[in-house]
Amino acid sequence: xxxxxxxxxxxxxxxxxxxxxxxxxxxxxxxxxxxxxxxxxxxxxxxxxxxxxxxxxxxxxxxxxxxxxxxxxxxxxxxxxxxxxxxxxxxxxxxxxxxxxxxxxxxxxxxxxxxxxxxxxxxxxxxxxxxxxxxxxxxxxxxxxxxxxxxxxxxxxxxxxxxxxxxxxxxxxxxxxxxxxxxxxxxxxxxxxxxxxxxxxxxxxxxxxxxxxxxxxxxxxxxxxxxxxxxxxxxxxxxxxxxxxxxxxxxxxxxxxxxxxxxxxxxxx
Amino acid sequence: xxxxxxxxxxxxxxxxxxxxxxxxxxxxxxxxxxxxxxxxxxxxxxxxxxxxxxxxxxxxxxxxxxxxxxxxxxxxxxxxxxxxxxxxxxxxxxxxxxxxxxxxxxxxxxxxxxxxxxxxxxxxxxxxxxxxxxxxxxxxxxxxxxxxxxxxxxxxxxxxxxxxxxxxxxxxxxxxxxxxxxxxxxxxxxxxxxxxxxxxxxxxxxxxxxxxxxxxxxxxxxxxxxxxxxxxxxxxxxxxxxxxxxxxxxxxxxxxxxxxxxxxxxxxxxxxxxxxxxxxxxxxxxxxxxxxxxxxxxxxxxxxxxxxxxxxxxxxxxxxxxxxxxxxxxxxxxxxxxxxxxxxxxxxxxxxxxxxxxxxxxxxxxxxxxxxxxxxxxxxxxxxxxxxxxxxxxxxxxxxxxxxxxxxxxxxxxxxxxxxxxxxxxxxxxxxxxxxxxxxxxxxxxxxxxxxxxxxxxxxxxxxxxxxxxxxxxxxxxxxxxxxxxxxxxxxxxxxxxxxxxxxxxxxxxxxxxxxxxxxxxxxxxxxxxxxxxxxxxxxxxxxxxxxxxxxxx
Numbered sequence: 001x002x003x004x005x006x007x008x009x010x011x012x013x014x015x016x017x018x019x020x021x022x023x024x025x026x027x028x029x030x031x032x033x034x035x036x037x038x039x040x041x042x043x044x045x046x047x048x049x050x051x052x053x054x055x056x057x058x059x060x061x062x063x064x065x066x067x068x069x070x071x072x073x074x075x076x077x078x079x080x081x082x083x084x085x086x087x088x089x090x091x092x093x094x095x096x097x098x099x100x101x102x103x104x105x106x107x108x109x110x111x112x113x114x115x116x117x118x119x120x121x122x123x124x125x126x127x128x129x130x131x132x133x134x135x136x137x138x139x140x141x142x143x144x145x146x147x148x149x150x151x152x153x154x155x156x157x158x159x160x161x162x163x164x165x166x167x168x169x170x171x172x173x174x175x176x177x178x179x180x181x182x183x184x185x186x187x188x189x190x191x192x193x194x195x196x197x198x199x200x201x202x203x204x205x206x207x208x209x210x211x212x213x214x215x216x217x218x219x220x221x222x223x224x225x226x227x228x229x230x231x232x233x234x235x236x237x238x239x240x241x242x243x244x245x246x247x248x249x250x251x252x253x254x255x256x257x258x259x260x261x262x263x264x265x266x267x268x269x
Numbered sequence: 270x271x272x273x274x275x276x277x278x279x280x281x282x283x284x285x286x287x288x289x290x291x292x293x294x295x296x297x298x299x300x301x302x303x304x305x306x307x308x309x310x311x312x313x314x315x316x317x318x319x320x321x322x323x324x325x326x327x328x329x330x331x332x333x334x335x336x337x338x339x340x341x342x343x344x345x346x347x348x349x350x351x352x353x354x355x356x357x358x359x360x361x362x363x364x365x366x367x368x369x370x371x372x373x374x375x376x377x378x379x380x381x382x383x384x385x386x387x388x389x390x391x392x393x394x395x396x397x398x399x400x401x402x403x404x405x406x407x408x409x410x411x412x413x414x415x416x417x418x419x420x421x422x423x424x425x426x427x428x429x430x431x432x433x434x435x436x437x438x439x440x441x442x443x444x445x446x447x448x449x450x451x452x453x454x455x456x457x458x459x460x461x462x463x464x465x466x467x468x469x470x471x472x473x474x475x476x477x478x479x480x481x482x483x484x485x486x487x488x489x490x491x492x493x494x495x496x497x498x499x500x501x502x503x504x505x506x507x508x509x510x511x512x513x514x515x516x517x518x519x520x521x522x523x524x525x526x527x528x529x530x531x532x533x534x535x536x537x538x539x540x541x542x543x544x545x546x547x548x549x550x551x552x553x554x555x556x557x558x559x560x561x562x563x564x565x566x567x568x569x570x571x572x573x574x575x576x577x578x579x580x581x582x583x584x585x586x587x588x589x590x591x592x593x594x595x596x597x598x599x600x601x602x603x604x605x606x607x608x609x610x611x612x613x614x615x616x617x618x619x620x621x622x623x624x625x626x627x628x629x630x631x632x633x634x635x636x637x638x639x640x641x642x643x644x645x646x647x648x649x650x651x652x653x654x655x656x657x658x659x660x661x662x663x664x665x666x667x668x669x670x671x672x673x674x675x676x677x678x679x680x681x682x683x684x685x686x687x688x689x690x691x692x693x694x695x696x697x698x699x700x701x702x703x704x705x706x707x708x709x710x711x712x713x714x715x716x717x718x719x720x721x722x723x724x725x726x727x728x729x730x731x732x733x734x735x736x737x738x739x740x741x742x743x744x745x746x747x748x749x750x751x752x753x754x755x756x757x758x759x760x761x762x763x764x765x766x767x768x769x770x771x772x773x774x775x776x777x778x779x780x781x782x783x784x785x786x787x788x789x790x791x792x793x794x795x796x797x798x799x800x801x802x803x804x805x806x807x808x809x810x811x812x813x814x815x816x817x818x819x820x821x822x823x
Contacts, residue, residue, distance in 0.1 A: 032483070033481055033482055033505070033507070035482075035485065036484065036486035036505070036506035037485060037486045037487065037506060038486060038506035039486050039487075039488055039501070040503070041359065041360065041363055041365070041488060042363065042365050042366045042488075043365070043366060043398070043503065044365070045359075045365050049359050052358045052359045053359050055358075056358040057358070117398075117401070118366075121400070122503065122504075206485060209465065209485045211354065211464030211465050211466075211485070211487065212354075213466065214350055214354060214463075214464040214465075215350050215351065215354070217466055219460070219461035220456065220457060220461055221460055221463075221466055221468070221469040222469060222470050222471070222472045223469040223470075223471060223472065223480075224471070224472045224473065225471050225474075225519075225731065
């Protein structure tokens, strides 16, 4: 294990994971107002109508495929009769469909973002950085798949990358598993890790507010003005309490109840 | 029975002169920010006309509101819950900004800073979305006073449902103004469509609000509202809507649009209703029965049973008293002259309208007949099918009877009060002809014509815990572009705009304070400084006239 291996396959992923978790917690805690998909549909809809569903549905398939490939150990699937051959065929074919959908959608969205002036002007620096890493991850993943799975003999990443990821999750990191992985797979993993690092600081946070609960909730919601979590009722944040005397008896008269003073003029000694 | 209170509004359309003061003051208070330049929580439309956004009343196109299924259940017109989630990546029914209008400004400083030349300086329109020169081809009120209506009025969705004969006669018939705000519906489609559950109806006063912190920008509310009164802030990526000026209402004060209304045509007050009966009423089979169904949901605030139930729900005495004194209750339930806007959308809207008699009166006056005579007016209401049918398309799902009844009461009041004003004995027959008495007619006249401030606005204060009242209210929305309006405003950098996080505002503030703000202190014409934008950080070139050379004359 070289220091570079350690850096790339242990330190960097853990750093990214920590940033991912802490970043999301902090953002959720302090930036509810900034937590949105920041849709640009009101600017332009003809291209978005095609690009956005293609990209998003493609992406959901891609994520599903990655969960199966990376987190379900090979013997488990084989127990259910999914041999390496069947898995390889399934992953390559379904993966290709998902990739075509995702890439076509993303290309439409990026072209739209650049060519439609309204959308271009509403694009933030962070959006652009995110696009680079998101696009890079998808690009390298596709190149790796085409080179090794479609044109090549087929690379069994479930023998190297998958155990490596599970070793990270198990807090027993084994960077040696990644040393001999083909270059484009390595690149794909690295850009993806960088994307996770950036995730909480981009609009990608909207992934975690997918409104699944809408299926079950009642249509009309009533809220009381006194319990709503809007601006006025928000409790005072820690460290920002107003300067007040501690809640002790300051009145010389025993029959008067003690109460905290609200302003300087109320203080009686 | 679950008694709830609804803060409601009624507008007396006969008094609207279309001055747009309500729209402008509302805009100044609520939507003078980047991201909602195109949004008018209050707008005034000329009717007949296509409205704002264009043709919003055409629900075949926009799929707003509810529909009744064959099995008698209510369903959002755009589709059920699953369908909403499946369309979340691209809402097929969402109006784009051009359906409202592309917001613009003018480069005003050219008027004062253009170099001397042979032509007068011109302030050109610049798009607020792209910053480029633009041709203004549409706006929120393009067909004001029927301007250009020969071209556009045929697109009015209500005229389209009326007969061919109506369309041909349209040009020499009538017009009136329709001010619109959020309807704060009893059965709000926007709330039902919000996937995040960020929209809600307030238990205390029924005001429909968006929780800006909870909104994730899925845009379903915008398309679900059949009145198109929820707007998407394209800068913050959150939905915004009319709040019925709840900070004012909570203090017992009228909304900005009501307070500043020149014609004093708006009424505010409580309406008690049975929340358990709303769904059944909104699901009634026939569209034209919805008006009566909604009237049936309202509760009589003088009924001891209702009062007991309201108290059991925790309603305070002053609120029950306010419901009894409510002008809304009088106009909807006692005089029955107010009607809801488009009850057929099945949202149970709570901003109602007194239909305008003026189109009828105008026609009668042009015939030299006595436009204050009850019988002449009654006959005219019966004969002038076009305005009445059009009003029925707006206020009663096409049923002309409620509109006729309402107009005849207004006509009778006009005629009855003329006798009194001329010192003649009051003619009780006029009142009886429309099912009223002379006393109620005079009371209605006082409410409609005299319309004292305290009669128009009967608004009980919200019951606030003392502790909260005394707390300094911190607003989480005071970010850049947020509705809290504490943000530093637009800060477009060379790489586009900053995201809606507080940090972005701080950086741009920092740059401005250190004099790196650059761009914004420069007018579009060099050589002069716009003092309105000067932050005081440095002395930009051109702030003072150039030093005169020693030899020059003083």
